[in-house]
Amino acid sequence: MAEEITIKVGFGDHFRDLTVRLQDGDIAPWQPDQQLDVVGKRLPRLDAVAKVTGTAKFAQDQNPAGMIHGRILRSPHPNADIRSVDLSAAKAMPGVRAVLTVPEVFEDSSARFAGAEIAAIAADTEQQADAAMRAIQVEYDIKDFCVTIDTSMEDGAPQVGRGDQKNVQRVSPRSRGRRRGGNANPGADQQVLDRMAAREKEVSALLAASDVVVEGTFRTQVQTHAPFETHGAVCSWEDGQLVCWASTQATFGFRGELTSNWGQVKASECRVLSEYVGGGFGSKFSAGREGVIGALLAKEAGVPVKMMLDRSGEQTSAGNRPDALQKMRMGVNKDGVIQALQIRSWGTPGSGTGGAGAHNDGIYKLGEVDKVEYGVRTNCGGARAHRAPGWPQGSFALEQMMDMAAHSLDGIDPIEFRKKNDDHPIRVAEYDIAKERIGWNKARVRGGASNICTGVGIASNLWFSAGGGGASALVRISKDGSVEIRNGAQDIGTGTRTVMGMVAAEELGIPLDMVSTRIGDTNDPQGPMSGGSTTIGTLTPAARLAAHYAKKELLAVVADRKGWDPTDLDIRKARVIRNDGSDTGLSFHDACQLMDDDAIEVLKARPRRNYAGFSDTNAGVQAAEVEVDMETGVVRVKKVVAVADAGKLINPMTAESQVRGGVIQGVSYALTERRIMDRHKGRMLNDDLENYKILGSLDCPEIDVVLVDVYNGKSNTQVMGLGEPPIVATAAAVANAVADAIGTRVFEIPITPKKVLEAIASKKAPDPGGKKKGARL
């Protein structure tokens, strides 16, 4: 019986009515004029104290009785086939209890990057495992390699992959008729090529007809995820059941991979636990080879095995944000309206198959777009999803093009130019907030006019994170008045646990500290992976429903016992009240005592669909202010204003924290992080946290977070996630600010002192971003 309701959607002073047909059993979203006691409050995360005092136990901290230590031997060669692996010497070493080889377990005898897994070993102590690992004898067929996008694209470059895998392959528009792993169907592919040619012609004509054409070539680097806690798990077999304490972004995904891909254990006999996770940033969806290796070694050894990666293994094999080379031409008319955009871009999935694409045409009305994108294989660790995959690199290019276009149209302010070409219902209101708070129009010494120059830059973001089906929550109210909510998903540090508890507390009418929250255990109800910033969008509607129906059951008990009308009862501030607000004289605790049974238990799944709400996407605008020492090239980001929205804000404090994290990682991407590959041996030279430079505390800017609360009507909690959106715009905003400060552009991140000095030195040389027409990309 679908119920139709009318709700208010929008934000600030942009509200309108929306009629929604509720899905079966769903309840109406909270309304803007509704008094809420928990939701919307700034509450410290529930696990804050445990984390800062060290009582929180991460996978790395698990030491079950009898546990031994696993190690993975990795290839020192970037491109090789494994001829043989001789374990005999290693097996004879002291303390060794289990060994395996990758060719046997994974049926993969190729090592396509330095760091590829070859064999693994478990021994009583870490030192014994190290020593035994170094005693493994491997024979390789060593091949030539490519570790940079440029060398891999050269004619006659060594083949990175195997079989008929080409180094450079078009990934979009996609060839049609491609068989899995095989070549394209030539006929169907010709159709795609014909369409591409037609598109190119059409867009070239539009560019030629535009009043101004700007063009630029942009490069972004490889960024590793570098979570504090490395990948891996502690695995233990207990009575035929496999228990894994994993560092994962997907407890159920981790289990799924162990059970489906590898088939030695059933889902019902495998439990994945992950109460605390030391970061993932998109790299921890999979159990990975290390997860499978840990489980196998533990089985063979008959005792628990800790199989966590060391830092070098983490840096080389556990994923990265791929680098990108993007060439763009944008045509704009004098009125400031973008006519067309031509994009050719190349990205590296490494030796893997992960997405290498750059999302460089997703924001703004860009007119007609002609985009062709290629994946370029390299003999480096495979790319994995990395916080807003594809977006920061795309944004870095597109947003600089936006500024270059605005500058070439004499007198158009970059913010006004963006507004002209933007119709996002939320973002249009966010520009002015950013503009004011960064002091956009303040007088500054800029353009390289002095030894120290400052500049400001702006950029936008976009995300799609309302979540979807696939989560259930269990609420249990016990007779003693205690309440718990359970869901098996993990909290990767984003505050999921706290937010889930807050939603349940609000709905139950009790304070947060009366709710115990249980997460990170696949024995509990199904929960989402933490990806696409969808965790709380997916999870909270289930939490709210479970709490709602549990409360209903409790009130039914009360009504029955007291002879009251159940529809006249509610709970607020841990008191049972009537609809007119009057107190019944019963506390929540009193109500619980009326139960016959020991507990009320309600398990509820979230509706599979979201409603067509106010906006399917979250927006956001960031403005950066930088200071550049023109003499040394050192850039300091002084301030970032981050205007962000994420649907209805459950906890502004954890939301802000997400935005801060995104900005810090974004500044780090803009200024310091990059993977350095050795041309001689094809190894990563900074497979550590010393030369792989992550922004330090002294380098962090002032971060001014402004949150816009949006009632989007998409689900009963209207929540959207905020993990990824805040990193999208940061590097682009910093790059635009640097250009403003030094009077020339750095087309490549990270913007190191070296690049700033080089850009200043070549300032007199023609600006590759200048007004130009003609040349093809």
Add this chain to the structure above:
Amino acid sequence: MKPFKVAIPKSVEQASRFQKSDDSPFIAGGTDLLARIKEYVVQPETIVDLKRIEGMTGITSTDDGIRIGALTTMNEVATDGSVTDDYPALSETIMNAATPQIRNMATIGGNICQKPRCWYLRHEGYSCAKNGGSGCWAREGENEFHAIFDNQVCAVTSPSNVAPVLVAYSALIEIQGGEEKREIPAEDFFITPDQDPGREVLLEPGEVVISIHLPAKNRTKKWSYTEAREKQSFDWAQASVTMLYDRGGRKGDHRVVLGAVSPAPLRRDDLEKILKSGSLDDAMIKKLQMKIGDGSHPLSQNGYKVPMLRGLIAQGVRNISGRKEG
């Protein structure tokens, strides 16, 4: 890491003996040595812990300056009143180095004896001129942070922030091997690969740095220490310029020492001479900037260090001309 034994000598004589017997490295704060052991860059059977030797910590004033025990931590040195008063560039350079945690563990002796940070040197499997092999991976490889001066044989940069400042202050390094003691001027203590590619300092087997002697402060000197690096926290200088300016001006005894651009701190008497040629104005800055790159041989990725040095020396001159005498 490979398991190792720790020898704990009670005296320098004993330490010398322990080291000589099987080439066991000394360990002081361990912030450098342990990292190399963990990475299998060195695999000693035994390490010789200097920390129990008495008389090697603390800072004492003498008739002719101060004496800093080699085991004094970097933090203790940087915050000591006699250092901040009389040798402020030393305090400044230490506060620029590493992180508070490291500065609390690391000793000043370890700092000047630490091994260079070349990423080839610090990875297993790259044998080169510096570690007993031949050739240099960096010269034709990834050399963004490497040396631009004296880089023909080996292009490491001297990693120590302290070293160029000690050279500028004409410090003496007090060394003891067995019962023999000797003193070497800092300028000679730090050596370049053409002198010996395997060593960075003039220590013979068994020799321990026991203290650093800073000669009585010259009250007429103004100072500046400027450095540039990518990050403010937890990072290494890409270039630094230490300047001491004598009030004597044209007749003065000035010091200009470059750091992080060559395998040893690089004293530049040509620039010191220029400082004698006139007042500290823009024209002086121009002259120094013109000259500072002389003798450099940038590699494929580190040419930026020349303009960076030009920037740092300009800032140095401005610091000196704007700063009150210390």
